[in-house]
Amino acid sequence: SQQGEEDPQALSIQEGENATMNCSYKTSINNLQWYRQNSGRGLVHLILIRSNEREKHSGRLRVTLDTSKKSSSLLITASRAADTASYFCATASSYNTDKLIFGTGTRLQVFP
């Protein structure tokens, strides 16, 4: 079964706006990762946040993690048309870090 669930399933915004995607998971985790997938390509790792971190930044990306609510959010600020892609969260149980479970993803469309 899928451990991560994301919402919204799809998001359409204009260039320059911020995009926020949310992820919920079910079990205790060590880390949570976010990946991006451009159409027809493989996934690309964006950021990893550890369970003892509450917020992490990388360029225009800001990730938050709330382990008490088992949820995370990915914020992309000042979005660009090139940010159009699907975004996935991924987690591994604290008890088995050999298996990464992906969410269903959020499809982001950024209009010029």
Added chain:
Amino acid sequence: NAGVTQTPKFQVLKTGQSMTLQCAQDMNHEYMSWYRQDPGMGLRLIHYSVGAGITDQGEVPNGYNVSRSTTEDFPLRLLSAAPSQTSVYFCASSVGAVGNQPQHFGDGTRLSIL
């Protein structure tokens, strides 16, 4: 720097045929995984390996076999293709446990079973 290379990129099979999807990485990563991606779903883990000679089942292993004779290669075998195996298959590798390290993905193999 090639990263993770998957071949072929596209394949059409008839029901009952067998084939091997190839995956190779040149980063000396110990961990390798195979996923399938179906429309509207995230990636589901088929099989994974934590090092040469060691493999284990993921979430959806039925109908697939793997082996890991070298660090570089992790082929996925479809034993008797079924229409339900029509999907996009991704191979990934990481330097350590996937829960703790970023995974590097290939660009996928798009497989259709008629």
